[in-house]
Amino acid sequence: MPTPNPSPTAAPTPAAAVAEALAMPPAPKGEPAGERGGWRRGGADGPEAAPGTHPARPTGRRILKALRRPEGRGKIPAPLLCLAAMFLVQLGIALSKPLFDPLGVSGTTFLRLGFAAVILLAVTRPRLRGRSRRDLAAAVLLGMASAGMTLLFAGAIDRLPMGTAATIEFLGPLAVALVFARRASHLVWALLAAGGVALLTLLGHGDGGGALDPVGLMYAFGAAACYAAYILFTDKVGAAFQGFQGLAVSMTVGALTVAPFGLGQAWDGLTAPGASPLLLLLAVAGVSLLLPVIPYTLEMTALRRMPQRVFSVLVSLEPAVSALVGLVVLGQLLGAAQLAGIGCVVAASVGATLTGRR
Secondary structure: OOOOOOOOOOOOOHHHHHHHHHOOOOOOOOOOOOOOOOOOOOOOOOOOOOOOOOOOOHHHHHHHHHHOOOOOOOOOOHHHHHHHHHHHHHHHHHHHHHHHHHHOHHHHHHHHHHHHHHHHHHHHOOOOOOOOHHHHHHHHHHHHHHHHHHHHHHHHHOOOOHHHHHHHHOHHHHHHHHHOOOOHHHHHHHHHHHHHHHHHHHHOOOOOOOOOOHHHHHHHHHHHHHHHHHHHHHHHHHHHOOOOHHHHHHHHHHHHHHHHHHHHHHHHHHHOOOOOHHHHHHHHHHHHHHHHHHHHHHHHHHHOOOOHHHHHHHHOOHHHHHHHHHHHHHOOOOOHHHHHHHHHHHHHHHHHHHOOOO
């Protein structure tokens, strides 16, 4: 249960605010996977939200109105919305890869996060006035974790098959679910996930049939660590901010965090001889809609219509979805060992979710 926002008169020090944000209770169950958030249902409104009012400006009212429909009134079943969001996320990741050559990995990531931040800021127009330092610290830390997760995962898919990179990254939320499950029986799921990773890393192969790139593996495991940190702040920010406002703030922080690494690459790519800056920017803008703007909307709508446990089970299929999209879009054919490894991690995630604390 999210705790109410503290009174604006309280003025903790910045260090205390960060420490308090880090101390928020993590989610024991599975969380939305991939490069996205998925705010939980039942989050408390921000301090400016009043009963019967809509804090979003006119540009965002239609989206928020659609997201506030009573459960069961939507024409599209919630599981289909969840699956659509997963496929759009992985499609956005796959379509980002061709942009790595002209814009660089960091440059593409910076532009994609920047476009997403601009869209979300325009729609939600978040209000920071009156927010506690604790809430702002949580949003900043979430943005930094998002930036690390996104940038490292982009570096991983540049060197590894999508299915392999997504499965290793998925160890982040799976580890959080297992650590806070506090059940000895979950050791089985941890061992199953470890066996899947061993199959992927020791017996798997890269796009050219050779051994997996060790740098790519380091990126993937780094993305998993950032993903675990990301999970620890998602509930806090989702409970403190109304609608997509917290997401807009954290996405903006993420774009600014990646800027020192990606701004130069993006500029060099856009101004290179023979480059088509307008076409490249349009391509990045389109990818940013696929990831994260549209999937976030679909996920929030799905979460309002279905139990979180069911949502978490569906999200556990993400590594398999990533492998399928990598095959169809990028022609990445995985071997039997890699498919078995992905299957082990998916099974471990589903098992940990179904047997977690209720």
